[in-house]
Amino acid sequence: MSWRQFVMNLGALNAEAVEEIFERFGASSVTLTDAGDNPVLEPGPGETPLWTNTTITGMFSPDIDLQALKAALISELHLSELPAHRTEILEDRMWEREWLKDFSPMQFGKRLWIYPTGYDAPSGDEIIIHLDPGLAFGTGTHATTALCLEWLDRLSLGGKTVLDYGCGSGVLAIAALKLGCSSATGVDIDPQALMATRQNASDNEVSKNLNVLGAAIDITGEFDVVVANILAGPLIQFAESITRTLRELGMLALSGILYEQADNVMAAFEPWIEFDPPVFREQDGQIWSRLTGKRRAG
Numbered sequence: 001m002s003w004r005q006f007v008m009n010l011g012a013l014n015a016e017a018v019e020e021i022f023e024r025f026g027a028s029s030v031t032l033t034d035a036g037d038n039p040v041l042e043p044g045p046g047e048t049p050l051w052t053n054t055t056i057t058g059m060f061s062p063d064i065d066l067q068a069l070k071a072a073l074i075s076e077l078h079l080s081e082l083p084a085h086r087t088e089i090l091e092d093r094m095w096e097r098e099w100l101k102d103f104s105p106m107q108f109g110k111r112l113w114i115y116p117t118g119y120d121a122p123s124g125d126e127i128i129i130h131l132d133p134g135l136a137f138g139t140g141t142h143a144t145t146a147l148c149l150e151w152l153d154r155l156s157l158g159g160k161t162v163l164d165y166g167c168g169s170g171v172l173a174i175a176a177l178k179l180g181c182s183s184a185t186g187v188d189i190d191p192q193a194l195m196a197t198r199q200n201a202s203d204n205e206v207s208k209n210l211n212v213l214g215a216a217i218d219i220t221g222e223f224d225v226v227v228a229n230i231l232a233g234p235l236i237q238f239a240e241s242i243t244r245t246l247r248e249l250g251m252l253a254l255s256g257i258l259y260e261q262a263d264n265v266m267a268a269f270e271p272w273i274e275f276d277p278p279v280f281r282e283q284d285g286q287i288w289s290r291l292t293g294k295r296r297a298g
Contacts, residue, residue: 003028003059006066008085010054013077021076022058025069029059059090108146109153112175127178130203131171143283144255147290148172148229151253157181160224163245165216166234166256170197172227177206181225187213222247228254232261239268246272246295259287266291 010018010032019030033055060069070082105115111127145168152172158180164173167186170193176184184206186197194212201207213219216238226246228235235242235254246252252273257265262278269275275293282288 002062003090004062004064004066005057005059005088005090006064006069006085007055007057007088008073009083010056011083013083015054015056017077018056018073021069021072022056025058025060025064025072027058027060031057033057106146108149108175112149112153112179114149114171127175129171129174129178129200131169131174131200143281143288144229144257144290145171147279147281147288148227148253148255149175151290151292152176152179152225152227155179155225155251157225161185161221162225162227163187163219163223165226165228165242165245166230167197167212168193168229170200170210170212172229173197173210174200174204174206176225176227177209178204183209183211185211185213185219185223187216187219189215216241219245221245223250225251226253228252229256231256232258232265235265236268239265240272243269243272243295248295248297250295252293252295254291255289257289257291259289262289262291265289269293272296 006022008018015032022030060066066087070085073079073082105113107113111125112129113126114129114131116131149172152175157176160181162173162176162181162184164170164176164184164186167173167188168190170186173184173186174197188194188197191214194214197210197212198207201210201212223245224247226242228242235257243252252269254265254269259280262280266273266275266278269291272295273293274296275291279290279292280287281290
């Protein structure tokens, strides 16, 4: 079956109102994309910003009455005419899986590999993570995730406890478990991240040793290793509470930090953490940082 895709510039229209109309007309998916080149790298806490030039796309079955859809948009949104829009015919595919065609096995450090769901892994000495990130961030393709995975690969994690603060797909917590830690905890405020983490843990047969939490306030106890791959703003804001989860002389890794933000993040943690030299990596014209260190004694 082919699909009809209706694409419209959002402009100043309310995204939720447009999405509600799309869904009422049977949209099987609704997505928002950047029609310009204005990346939103670091929203404020609680914010869900849109790009300055946003496109909204609805995917519909071929029998959709597009004229009725357009009439509803004009009427209910009180428009004289629709913003720029177009209709596209799409042949049937597993669209939610389409991006995986560019996601192939990747190595991190000496031992660790990530294999996307559906790939056959070798039966050697490699440590394999089978990963389906779903709708959550964290496939290993981004420099910040790769830097954290490489750091974990170098540690001796046998018998240690690990906290993945902002777990996304759960890849860092799952990697730690595969590398020998005794237990891991993943925390994220995004329900999609929690779903992806639980599914990926099940796929990798580590669910029994992974605790998944939906709020930082639910974290209890201290951990031997804490990894927080989020963004500079939240890292600075929650530096003290993140540090409280790390036991004395425990190891910390922070990422999701641009080069120019590294000094400010280190300053926020400096009262408690003795840092190693930062590690930087360039990707797509931006330089990302990984900051590692140990919690000070006393």
